[in-house]
Amino acid sequence: MPKARGFDGEENEDEDRVGRPQVAAMTSTGDAALSVSGLTLNFGGLRALSDVGFDVAEGSITAIIGPNGAGKTSLFNCISGFYRPQAGAIRFEGRDISRLHPPERARLGLARTFQNIALFRGMTVLDNIKLGRHVHMRTNLLDGLIYWGRAQREEIEVRAEIEERVIDFLEINHIRNHPVASLAYGLRKRVELARALAMRPKILMLDEPVAGMNREETEDMARFILDVKEEWGVTILMVEHDMGLVMDISDHVVVLNFGQVIARGAPAEVTADEQVIRAYLGAGDIGQLKARIAGTEAA
Amino acid sequence: MRIGALKDSYGADQALFDTAVQRLWLALGAVALLAFPFAANDYWLYLACLVGIHIVSTTGLNILTGYTGLVSLGQAAFMGVGAYVVALAETKLGTPFLLNLLAAGLVTAMVGMVVGVPSLRVKGLYLAIATIAASFILHFVFQNWTTVTGGTRGLSIPPAQLFGLELARPFALYxxxxxxxxxxxxxxxxLFRTRIGRAFIAIRDRDISAEVLGIPLLRYKLMSFGLSSFYAGVAGGLWAYFFRVVTPESFPFVYSIFFLAAVIVGGMGTILGGILGAVFMTLVxxxxxxxxxxxxxxxxxxxxLLSPVRTIVxxxxxxxxxxxxxxxLAEIWRRIRRFFHLWPFKT
Structure with a gap:
C-alpha cells in the first residue's frame, strides 16, 4: 500500500476499532438506525469499496458525497441488497441484514429511490404509489381473483391512506391518474419519493434526489425531504452532488473517495477538511498522485 | 352532455365498470350472449364455443406475457396437459365435469410452475426458447407414454354430463x-386491481425496483406461470370436452404461436386485448x-384458387x-371510446 492510501486505511481502522463497540452500545439505546462497518466490495480486480464504515443516527439526514466513481451508488446497492460485499456488516436497528435479499430488507422498512428514476412506466401514478404498500398488504392470489370482499376492503383502505398521507403531502393530487410515462422529470422524481414513502419506511435512501432539477424543483424537493424527516420521523440517507442542498439540510456528511471514507462529520467540518478539498479539487503534489496510481495498479 | 363521472368514494373510483353507460352496454352484451344460441345455427355455435375456449387461453397467456413480461411459447402444450387430464379423469375415474376441469387447471398450473423455474435466470428470447423446449418435451410425453396417453391414437372422451344433462352438441356446451x-x-x-396483479406489472416494467419494494421475483414469476397455465389447463379441458378426442397432434406448436399472436394483435397487458385478440384470430x-x-x-x-390466398391475407x-x-385492437377500441366521449359536440 502506498503511503497516502495506507494512512487513510489505518485511520479508518482505528476509528472502527473504537467505533464497533460503540455501535453495539448505540443499538441498545437505539441511536443508530443503520450502521455500516468494514464494507468491502470487489468487482473482479476492481475495488469499489474498501473498509467503509459509518453510522446513520436515527431521525437524521445523512448525506454521502464524493466525486464521480467514488462508490456512492455501489454503497447504496450494498445496503439495499443488490450487491453482496466480500466483507463487512450492515446493521439495521442493530440487526445484521447482510445476508438478506432486497425484498426482505424492504419488509424491514428500508426504502430507496434510484438515480435514474425506476418507476413502472406502464402504470398510473396511483398504481405506482400503491405498489409501495405491497409488503404491508395481505391479499393473496385467490382473494385477488375474487376481489369482492377481503381484497376490495384492503384496496379501499390503502387507497384512502395513500390519498391522505402521501398524495396530499407531496402535492401530486392533479396527476394521480396520469400514466407515469407522460410526466415531466421533476414530477417523476416526486412520484418515486411518494412510492418510497408509501412503504412507511424507517430508513429512506435517496439516490440523487435533485439531480437534473432546476432551482425551484430543488427547493421543493428539499422542503419535502425535511418534512419527511420532521413529520414522519424517517431516517434519511442520501447521495447527492448538489453541495448547496447537502450543506443546507443534512445533519451528517460522509465523504467517499476511491471507495474509502475520507471524512465524516457535520457539514461545516467536512467542507473544511483538507482531504475533502483535495479529493474535489485535486492535489498539487505530483508524488502523491503517482503513489495513488501505483496503489490502484497494485490492488 | 357528460363531462366527467362524479364519484364520492374510493370504492366507486376503483370499480371495473364505473359509468352507467358502461353498465348499460354490459347488460346489452349479456342479453346478446343469452339470445345468441337461439338465433344461431350449429356452425356459429361451434365458432362461439371455440372463441370462448380461445379467450380463456389467450387471457391466461396475457397474464404471463402481457402483464408479467415473460414470453411463453408453451401455451398449446399446457392446454394439451389440461386436455389429457380431463380425458383421463373422465374415462378412468368418471369424476364430475366441473371437478375434472378444476383438476385440469391445477395439474397444468403445477406443470407450468416447473416450466417457469428458469424464468428467474433467463428473460426475453431465451425464456421463449426454454418454453419451446418444455413444449416439445410435453409433446414427446403425449406421444410416447402410450399406457396413459394412448400414444398417437390418443384418447376419446364421452360427452360431458352436468346435472344429468348430456353436453354433446355445441348448443349445450355453449x-x-x-x-x-x-x-x-x-x-x-x-386480479389486476390488487397487489398481486400490480406486482406482476412491476416485474414487467422494472424488476429491480420491484425487488426494492419487497416483491420476491421468483415467487411472483412462478405464480404468474402457474396462473397462466391454470387458464391454459381449463381451456384445454374445455377443448377436450368440445372435440371429444385428444391426440398429440391436437396441440401443435403452431397453436402456441396462435395464442401469442392473439395476445399481440389484441393488445398486450389489457384484459380487453386478450378477448379481442382471441376473437380476431379465430373469426377472421x-x-x-x-x-x-x-x-x-x-x-x-x-x-x-383462393384458399392459399386466404392464409396470406x-x-x-x-x-x-x-x-x-x-x-x-384494445387501443383502437379505446380511441373509438374517446371519439364518442363528447360526441357530437367534439370529435
Missing amino acids: WVITPLTCIMVLAAAN PEALKLVVGLLSPWMPNAVA FGALIIGFLILEPHG
Whole structure:
C-alpha cells in the first residue's frame, strides 16, 4: 500500500476499532438506525469499496458525497441488497441484514429511490404509489381473483391512506391518474419519493434526489425531504452532488473517495477538511498522485 | 352532455365498470350472449364455443406475457396437459365435469410452475426458447407414454354430463363455456386491481425496483406461470370436452404461436386485448372463408384458387396490425371510446 492510501486505511481502522463497540452500545439505546462497518466490495480486480464504515443516527439526514466513481451508488446497492460485499456488516436497528435479499430488507422498512428514476412506466401514478404498500398488504392470489370482499376492503383502505398521507403531502393530487410515462422529470422524481414513502419506511435512501432539477424543483424537493424527516420521523440517507442542498439540510456528511471514507462529520467540518478539498479539487503534489496510481495498479 | 363521472368514494373510483353507460352496454352484451344460441345455427355455435375456449387461453397467456413480461411459447402444450387430464379423469375415474376441469387447471398450473423455474435466470428470447423446449418435451410425453396417453391414437372422451344433462352438441356446451369464460376473464380483470396483479406489472416494467419494494421475483414469476397455465389447463379441458378426442397432434406448436399472436394483435397487458385478440384470430380466417364462398357464384373454382390466398391475407392482416397498431385492437377500441366521449359536440 502506498503511503497516502495506507494512512487513510489505518485511520479508518482505528476509528472502527473504537467505533464497533460503540455501535453495539448505540443499538441498545437505539441511536443508530443503520450502521455500516468494514464494507468491502470487489468487482473482479476492481475495488469499489474498501473498509467503509459509518453510522446513520436515527431521525437524521445523512448525506454521502464524493466525486464521480467514488462508490456512492455501489454503497447504496450494498445496503439495499443488490450487491453482496466480500466483507463487512450492515446493521439495521442493530440487526445484521447482510445476508438478506432486497425484498426482505424492504419488509424491514428500508426504502430507496434510484438515480435514474425506476418507476413502472406502464402504470398510473396511483398504481405506482400503491405498489409501495405491497409488503404491508395481505391479499393473496385467490382473494385477488375474487376481489369482492377481503381484497376490495384492503384496496379501499390503502387507497384512502395513500390519498391522505402521501398524495396530499407531496402535492401530486392533479396527476394521480396520469400514466407515469407522460410526466415531466421533476414530477417523476416526486412520484418515486411518494412510492418510497408509501412503504412507511424507517430508513429512506435517496439516490440523487435533485439531480437534473432546476432551482425551484430543488427547493421543493428539499422542503419535502425535511418534512419527511420532521413529520414522519424517517431516517434519511442520501447521495447527492448538489453541495448547496447537502450543506443546507443534512445533519451528517460522509465523504467517499476511491471507495474509502475520507471524512465524516457535520457539514461545516467536512467542507473544511483538507482531504475533502483535495479529493474535489485535486492535489498539487505530483508524488502523491503517482503513489495513488501505483496503489490502484497494485490492488 | 357528460363531462366527467362524479364519484364520492374510493370504492366507486376503483370499480371495473364505473359509468352507467358502461353498465348499460354490459347488460346489452349479456342479453346478446343469452339470445345468441337461439338465433344461431350449429356452425356459429361451434365458432362461439371455440372463441370462448380461445379467450380463456389467450387471457391466461396475457397474464404471463402481457402483464408479467415473460414470453411463453408453451401455451398449446399446457392446454394439451389440461386436455389429457380431463380425458383421463373422465374415462378412468368418471369424476364430475366441473371437478375434472378444476383438476385440469391445477395439474397444468403445477406443470407450468416447473416450466417457469428458469424464468428467474433467463428473460426475453431465451425464456421463449426454454418454453419451446418444455413444449416439445410435453409433446414427446403425449406421444410416447402410450399406457396413459394412448400414444398417437390418443384418447376419446364421452360427452360431458352436468346435472344429468348430456353436453354433446355445441348448443349445450355453449351454456357451460360462455359463463366459465366470463368468470375467468372477470377474475383476471379483478386480479389486476390488487397487489398481486400490480406486482406482476412491476416485474414487467422494472424488476429491480420491484425487488426494492419487497416483491420476491421468483415467487411472483412462478405464480404468474402457474396462473397462466391454470387458464391454459381449463381451456384445454374445455377443448377436450368440445372435440371429444385428444391426440398429440391436437396441440401443435403452431397453436402456441396462435395464442401469442392473439395476445399481440389484441393488445398486450389489457384484459380487453386478450378477448379481442382471441376473437380476431379465430373469426377472421372463418370470415375470409365466407368471403371466398360468396365469390364462388362468379368464380366457379374460387375455393381451390383462393384458399392459399386466404392464409396470406390473414398473415398480412397480422403484420398490418403489428406495424400500424402496436398496442393492438384494445387501443383502437379505446380511441373509438374517446371519439364518442363528447360526441357530437367534439370529435
